[in-house]
Amino acid sequence: MNNKLLLAFILGLASIILTVYYYMHQRTYSQQYKGVISSFHAFEKTYETLSYDLLKSALYSYNNQDDISEGTQNLSQEYATLYNTPLLHEEQYLSLDYPLIQLGIDVAAYNSAVEHYLMLNAGIKNSFVFLLNYSEKMDHIFDNNASVHADVNAIVSELSNMRRLLDSNHLQHINGHLSSLSNYPSTTPEQKRFIATLILHVTYIQKNYPDFTRVLSILQDKSVLNSLENIKEQFNTIAKTDFLLIDKLATLLLLLIITALATVIFLLLRSQRENTQLKQLKKELEHSATYDVMTGLFNRYSFNTTISNEQYKEPTFLLININGFKHINDLYGSDIGDYILQEVSQLIRLPIFDTYQPNYYRLGGDDFGILLEAIPEKKVYSLAEALSQSIKHFIFVDNDIEINISVTIAINTQAPYLENADMVLKHHKKSKTDTIVVFKEELGLKEKIKENIDTLQSLSLAIEEQRIVPYFQPIIDFQKGKIVKYEALVRQIAVDGTVISPAQFLDLTAQTPLYRELTKTMIEQVFSAFKDEPFRFSINLSMRDLLDKELMVMLEEQLQQNPESAKRLEIELLESESLFDIQETEHFITLLKSYGCRIAIDDFGTGYSNFSYLAKLSVDTLKIDGSLISKIITDEKYLKTVETIVHYADTLGVETVAEFVESKEIALKLKEIGVTYGQGYYFDKPQATLIQKEIVL
């Protein structure tokens, strides 16, 4: 491309330079040519004028000879002009040099002939005039002398014939008459003088006439014109070659210009084609920037544009989220996940929306959006309900697998549309009750979020300032009646020194990196606290922690560095939904056991309590959930449950710990039914230090 452009540029430039050069060359040459030609003409004209003036001088008795002298000067000057024409001295015209010099010689000869002619003409003309007038005096001087008359008349007649015929031969015929006249015996001085004067003039004519005719013949011969003609001919022959050269140059120039033009046209056509392709590409790019590739719906960018352009005067926004989509992907694979997304993108296009200028969006992941214009609040709720129902009852079929899904729909009419809808959706997803939620300012979601952010910020600061500390709650051996171990619990110390319980911040950290930091600092501090103490101690870890490689590496390092403490350590695994990754859990337990740690299941008896996995895992302790313990006195069913757990634990050879031991009554009952350990406010609350005291049951 660039090469072609360069070529076109070079061609263009070359043709411009060549055009200018051609123009100047051609102009200079034709000017010079015209100069030479007009110089030829001027020379010829001067020559003709001079010839004419010469004729005139011969014709008239009285004549102004200024024209002739001027004419010879002009002829010399025109010759000089012609000779000095620069073009004639250029290389190709060198052959003209000799003819030009020849012409110069001819001009000089001609001018000198003119000069000579004027000299001769004056005397001869005067003599003829004189003789014609003079012969008339003869009668008066010689009376009737026949012989003198005859001689004079014969002489005058012969001279007249000679002049008329331009023939010098007639001069021979007068010699006899002349001698006869000269021998005439003059009787008077008048007669003598007449004859002498007559003879003077006749002999003058006789003597000069041959020269006169010779000079005349020089003036008549065309040697000057012939020389000029010769130069003109040669000049034109050479000039023709020059013009041919100029013609060739013009042809070359034309070709060059055509080539340059063709290149430019070619480039123009190509650039137009490329432009079309670029436009197409731009269109595609715009499409992909506006549309979601997988579903063909508008994307989030397009949504933002629509909103910021205020294309909707009274927008209502529906945010649709597929419930548990992550599990669908995990269970069936992302192919089916994608299939479901594509299907949903069609399902949300309910014909009833068409009245409200709907636009459909995929806003990322499993979030879909619908923008509607000026739809009444009551109407939108029922339509959302209808949409939810239609999806719920739709059966997604892929490779004989039938899947049902449900969605949660957030309705929002207040800007920022997506953010508000998302907020209310997330908030309500926790409750998992409603499938349709409506954003309202009164929900105070924003404030709550702000509060959460504040909490996280102060927590982050606390970690930095080491204001996250472990508190220790003693655990009592019911049989021995004394403190045998401690459970480490996390506490945040506020700037003012008040102690903040984890209930206020721990849940919030769940999705943040702070969670790991909390766990880490706890592990470090707890190890440090029990390094030189004889007591057993326990730390709480969640399934999430188990899956955190970095955290596990750190824990293992602590175990390696403190092998003594490791043997006294008990890990309390929170029994929760996430605990179902049995494999990972087993791996973890095996690892810990290799260091001599013990494993406890925390909050046993609630949630997903599952006896079967207890059998699989090598658990050492079950911590019976506090909600069961606190009711064993008042409710027989809870007592039976606890008894069953204890019995079951005994069967497996697993120790039990009761939480929330709040009264002596409960303590005694637990001891009675055979629970191994107990902890609770009845014995002591968690404290910053390891307390030791007598326990009286």
Add this chain to the structure above:
Amino acid sequence: MYTQLFFILFITSTLFALEPIAPLPTTLEHIDLDKAKLGRTLFFDPQLSSDGTISCHSCHNFDNGGADTRAVSLGVNNREGSIQSPTVYNAVYNFKQFWNGRAANLNEQAKGPLSDHAEMNMSPTELEARLNTNLSYKEVFKKIYHTKKITSEQIIDAITEFEKALITPNSRFDQYLRDEIALTPEEKKGYETFKSLGCITCHNGINVGANSFQKIGLFRPYPYNAKYQDRYALTQKEYHKNVFKVPTLRNISLSAPYFHDARAKTLNDAIEKMAYHNLGIDITKQEVQSIVMFLKSLEGERPKILDVP
């Protein structure tokens, strides 16, 4: 064509054309007045000669018809010139300059006397050196030629410009030619004699001569002396011996003596000699006197440039 025309001219031997003499212009055209005035100063300045004694005017005296009363002029150190000094009046209309026409124009001519050993005897270098020491000259030249240094070309140019302006208009005869006055019967008769005897054949044109060469002694030989530079001195052609430029007859009554060798002391003498040698006729005293009357009518006015302040 030429042959035919020449033929016609020979059978029509005595055709009369229009007036063969033309009047001088009455106004100075194409003259740079400042330059001409500078030329005038130079013309009168003897500093242009080697010993500071001779100016152009020494030999071309405006009180003597622009020529010299002496047979030959005296140059520096009283060296004798070689020929009778011709008039500078109306010299611009001479077809060539000098008696033998060796200079094509006034510019070429002016160089001659300046450097001639027997005239002003100045080389261009000396001339420049001398004028360049003259502050008033330097100033005037600078004003006209816009150069710091005076060159010999500029000096010649200024003198030439002055000489171009040396025109003597409004002679009685010119006024007659312009139909402004009538000639006296004597003058008229003189003019007719001048024509009928054939003087007009050579003495014609604006300068009444000075447009052709002619041999002195056309019919009867005139004394030849090689010391006078004739055409022969230039061409070495035998027929050019004693051939000179036909002199102008304007103001001729004011510029005696006559001929290249000053052999004719008076106008009558000159006319008689011309009739004898160059017309081959026996002229009568009446005819001579008549021609003198005509020639006097050719006296023109003193050139205006001489009196321009």
